Amino acid sequence: MLILFEKDYTKAQLEHVMEKVKATGCEPHLVHGLFKVTINIIGDDTRLDPEIFKSYEGVEDVIAVSKPFPLVGREFKPEDTVVRTHNVTFGPNHFVVIAGPCAVESEEQTLRIARAVKKAGAQILRGGAFKPRSSPYAFQGMGVEGLKILDIARKETGMPVITELLDVRDLDDICNYADIIQIGTRNMSNFSLLKEVGKTRKPVMLKRGMLATIDEWLMAAEYIYHEGNTQVILCERGIRSFDSKYTRNIVDLSAIPVIKHLSHLPISVDPSHATGRRDAVGPMTLAALAAGANSVMIDVHDDAESALCDGAQAITPHLFEGIMAGIRNLSKALGKELT
Template sequence: MIIVLKEKVTENIARLQQLFADRKQVFVHKNRVALLAVEPSEIPADIRAAASEIITKTPAAVQASRLFHPEDTVIKTAHSVIGAGGLTLMAGPCSVESRAHILKMAAVAKKGGATVLRGGAFKPRTSPYSFQGLEEEGLQYLREAADQNGMDVITEVMDDEHVELVAKYTDIFQIGARNMQNFSLLKAVGKAQIPVALKRGMSATLDDLLNASEYIAAGGNQQIMLVERGIRTFANKYTRNTFDAAAIPVLQQLTHYPVIADPSHAVGHWDLVTPLAVTGVAAGAAGLLVEIHDDPEHALSDGPQALKPGKYLTMAQHAKEVHQVLAAWK
């Protein structure tokens, strides 16, 4: 249930918090109070009279819902504003391979207009024998490269025991598709008060994604962005996954969190990344998360989907042009 107060807002919020303190499920946003496991009959009559609306049918992910938080969430980092009608570019190699390489790729990413440098230091791989990342050494290189180019860092954190370490180096936690429902990890980043990019799981519904985000919000962290990176379907002969472009506007209707498109993981082939990136922007994405590499044939992970520098710069330009057209329509 969500109570939208029109009178005595501060006073009535305090009363509701006191009345239902034992439930530990009272959430406040401006003049709105979300109460879980509470019946309307339990609300004092004078508070009901002070409400402009009482919404009894609410989704499970109530803090993610626009019913509770009508306006868009805007995430601000040192070098980026994510949301607010802008287009945030996040680019870099799949893995941090060496200091020299990430420094080189950071310069390329920056040239294309990216304000966030991506790169994995802890890599969840299908095979235990594949490159697993440089771990803290990789985080150090990533931080150095971002700082030299005036960029933020986004990097994946794989489990809750790494949250404290990764937090020393990153500006945005990335939760990968395989970890979307790693609830211990979600709870840990929820307490960290660092923005979180939550990727949609490979077979996750949109409700699954929103409910996963609620674990982060329940910890007190509302700096959440949702990432559409393609889902696994029967149609995987020509693309790695199926990019669900419709998920972007649907999520924007359901939630206040910014939605980011990841065309690289969606298609898995570099020559299809630019069309999918443009599609994501046209669908209303607040940003793009793309992989780049100057020598993808010898990349230590996910080379086939990485854009070479020239192709990346072209993609970035096309994405910006489409975004400008959409902004003019609005």
């Protein structure tokens, strides 16, 4: 249930209604939207009488919520959420390009790629310091040393950094060295981890689980939002199918308009991990932009054949320049700003 307040409500009226909600055993979640101040009632609100709350001074309306993700749903917040980090904006009429190596391998490698993607027009640097791998014998990342290298690249290029969090024990280090926390596909349903990043005030990019429905994805985002962190970006990174012979996953582009309809959160697409092949990254990037995505995240490596992680999907800096040219042309046609 949502309680909408009149434009000229008073603080005393708001506090009165919140106390009434608490008295029912439910939890009031207050959100100051662009146009409305709203209380979302968390808990079993089926026994509450909307007419009683409508009668309180300062209340404009009471709306029933039909979705299991009330905080990240459009019913709760009709206007689009805007997430900002430094001078980069995720939101309506903006398109953000995130690029960099799948894994931080060395300071020299990371700086070379960071300079190249910055020159081509990327706004945010990606790089994995902690790598979730299917095999325990595969390269697992450089850990905190990798974070320090990303910090060096950030200071040199001025680009904000996004990197993946695998373990809550690394949260403080990632918050110190990164600007956006990435929750990967394997941790989308790690609810204790989602709660902890929800307690931070860092932007969080939540990747869709490889077997997750859209409802499950949005309910995972609800965990973060419920803890108070409203800076959430969704990321479609491909879902498993019966045929993995030619692509790693299916890029669910239909999820973009569906998410836009169901939720107010910005959405990004990772065409690199979704397809697993470099020749598909460019077409899927432009398709994501055309479908309404707010961002893409692209793996770039200057020596993909020797990459320690996912070399088959990494594109060269030269190919990335070509993709950026296509993004600029299409963004202009769609009226979107590259920021």
